[in-house]
Amino acid sequence: MPAPAVIEFEGVGLAYAAQSGAPTIALDDLHCRFLPGKVTAIIGPSGCGKSTMLQIARGFLDPTAGRLRFVEAAGRAPAARPAMSTVWQAFNLFPWLTVIENVEFGLRLSGMPAAERRARSKKALAAIDLTGFDEKYPRQLSGGMRQRVGLARALVMEPDVLLLDEPFGALDAQTRLVLQEQLAALVERSGTTAILVTHSIEEAILLADTILVMTARPGRIAAEIAVDLPRPRSHGTAKEPAYGALFERIYGLLRDEVMRAMVGERADS
Amino acid sequence: MSDQPIVERSTDIARAAAPPAAKPSASLLDDPRVLGWGSVALVLVGWELTAILTGVNRLYLPRPTQIVVALFDMFAEGRLAVDLAYTLYRIFAGFFIALVVGVVLGIWIATSRRVGAVADMFIAALYPLPKITLIPLLIIWLGTGGPFMLTISALGAIFPIIINTVLGVRQCDPGLVLAARDLGASQRQVMRLVLLPSAIPSIFAGVRLGLGVSIILVVAAEMVVGKLGLGARLYLAGQVLETEQVFAVLIVLAALGILVTKIQDQIDIWLGRWRLA
Numbered sequence: 187m188p189a190p191a192v193i194e195f196e197g198v199g200l201a202y203a204a205q206s207g208a209p210t211i212a213l214d215d216l217h218c219r220f221l222p223g224k225v226t227a228i229i230g231p232s233g234c235g236k237s238t239m240l241q242i243a244r245g246f247l248d249p250t251a252g253r254l255r256f257v258e259a260a261g262r263a264p265a266a267r268p269a270m271s272t273v274w275q276a277f278n279l280f281p282w283l284t285v286i287e288n289v290e291f292g293l294r295l296s297g298m299p300a301a302e303r304r305a306r307s308k309k310a311l312a313a314i315d316l317t318g319f320d321e322k323y324p325r326q327l328s329g330g331m332r333q334r335v336g337l338a339r340a341l342v343m344e345p346d347v348l349l350l351d352e353p354f355g356a357l358d359a360q361t362r363l364v365l366q367e368q369l370a371a372l373v374e375r376s377g378t379t380a381i382l383v384t385h386s387i388e389e390a391i392l393l394a395d396t397i398l399v400m401t402a403r404p405g406r407i408a409a410e411i412a413v414d415l416p417r418p419r420s421h422g423t424a425k426e427p428a429y430g431a432l433f434e435r436i437y438g439l440l441r442d443e444v445m446r447a448m449v450g451e452r453a454d455s
Numbered sequence: 456m457s458d459q460p461i462v463e464r465s466t467d468i469a470r471a472a473a474p475p476a477a478k479p480s481a482s483l484l485d486d487p488r489v490l491g492w493g494s495v496a497l498v499l500v501g502w503e504l505t506a507i508l509t510g511v512n513r514l515y516l517p518r519p520t521q522i523v524v525a526l527f528d529m530f531a532e533g534r535l536a537v538d539l540a541y542t543l544y545r546i547f548a549g550f551f552i553a554l555v556v557g558v559v560l561g562i563w564i565a566t567s568r569r570v571g572a573v574a575d576m577f578i579a580a581l582y583p584l585p586k587i588t589l590i591p592l593l594i595i596w597l598g599t600g601g602p603f604m605l606t607i608s609a610l611g612a613i614f615p616i617i618i619n620t621v622l623g624v625r626q627c628d629p630g631l632v633l634a635a636r637d638l639g640a641s642q643r644q645v646m647r648l649v650l651l652p653s654a655i656p657s658i659f660a661g662v663r664l665g666l667g668v669s670i671i672l673v674v675a676a677e678m679v680v681g682k683l684g685l686g687a688r689l690y691l692a693g694q695v696l697e698t699e700q701v702f703a704v705l706i707v708l709a710a711l712g713i714l715v716t717k718i719q720d721q722i723d724i725w726l727g728r729w730r731l732a
Binding site: 244246270271272274276278279280281282291292295296339343 | 628630631633634635636637638639640644648649652653655
C-alpha cells in the first residue's frame, strides 16, 4: 500500500457573490499542509471559513483561487486523492435507518456483500464501546451515543483522512470531555490522519499535532503552532507547564480575531 | 406527522386539560372505543325506535334492521360483492398508477430547477381544478370503460402525491445529502437512498389526501356512467326507490372509509421511526 498523500493548500481562496451582489471573500490565500499520520486542528472565530476549508479538502467545494494538491510524503510526486470520511457537528445520521444500517451505509454503496459489511460495522461499533445498540434508531440514543455512531460510520470506511467538523459542538460539556478523551486515545492507538475543525482551544491541544489559528473573515492563517506535549494526552495534560503557555498563546491570537468577528457581524446586519 | 390516531391524541389533550382533581369514576366511559361504538349503537337504537313509533314510510326512511337484511340479501345474491370488487379495483389500480408516477415526477420536479419551473405552471392550473369536471371530457376521449375509470382515479390522487413529494424532497436536511455524498453516494443513490426515504412521511400525507379524492371520483364516475360498481348500484337503487339498498351501499362505502382510515393510522404509527427527536 502506498503511503497516504499530503494534502496541500497552495494559495487557496474562496470568493462568492453575496446577496447584494458584492463579492465576499470567505477564504484568502491559504498555504498549509496536512501531513499523514498527524492530526491538524483548525481553530478560529465563527464564520472564518473553518468548515469551508474541510469542504474544499473533501472536494465538495472548488476553490476560486489557488489550488489543492495531493503529493507523496517523500519526494513530493503527485499522488491520488486520499479517501476521506467526515464526522459532522449535527451527526447527520439517517433517522429511518437503525444504528447498524447507518454504520454500514457507505460499505453498502461500495457494493460490499451483506455479511462482510455487517461484520465490519459491528467491529467498528465495538471499537467505540457501542455494542448492543445495533437495532436502535438514532432518536433512541443520547447525543453522545449518536456522535459515536457518526464516528463509527466514518471509521468503518477506513479513510486515509478523517475529517472532524466540530464533532462535539452539539454535545453537553461533560459528554464532550469524555468523548474528547476517547477520540484522543483512538487517534493515538491507530495513528489516524485527521483534520479537526473546532471552537475549543482545549480540544485542539488535546488532539492535535499542529494547530492552524485562523483570522476573522476573510479567513487567513494567523499562525501555525506545533503542539509538542507528550502523548498519550488526557484532560490531565492541562497540568503540564507547557500547556498553559500554549493555551495563552492561542488565546492571545484568537481573542482579537473573535472581537473583530463580532464587530464584523454587527456591521453585516 | 402524527404518530397515533387522531382520536386517541385528542383524548390525550382532553386528559391533559382536565383538572387533576377530577378522578375518573366510571372507567368504561373513559375508553374511547366504548364511547365511539356505544354512541353509534345508541343512534341506531334511537333510529329504529323512532321509525317504529312514527310509522314513517320505509321508502323514505327504512329501519336499520331492514337495511341490514337488505345488505345481507345483496351480498347473498353476489351482486354487491361484484360491485365492491369493481369499485375497489378501479380505486386502487388508478391510485397505484398515481403513486408511482407521482413520486417519480415529484422527485424529478424537486431536484431539477428546469423541470420544476415547467411543472409549476401546470400544477398551478390543474391542481385546484375540481377533477369531477373532467368526467365529460374523459368520456369523450376514453369512453366509459376501464381506461376511463383508471384515469379518473389516478387524476384524483396524483396531484396531492406530486405536491407532497416535492415538499418532502425539498425539506430534506441538506446535512443528510452531504453525509451520503461523503460516504460515496452518486447523485442517483442520493435520490434513491436519501431524498426518497426522507420524503416518505410527506409522501404519505399526500397518499392520504389522494386516496380520499380517488374514492370520491370513482364512486361519482360510477354514478354517472357505470352499470357495475358501488356508485352505479347506489344510483340504480335510488332510481327504483329501493331505499334499503341505497342505505346498504352507503354502509359498505362507510365501512370502506373506516378501513382505509384505520390502515392509514397504522402506517402513521410505523412512520414514527422517521422522527429524529
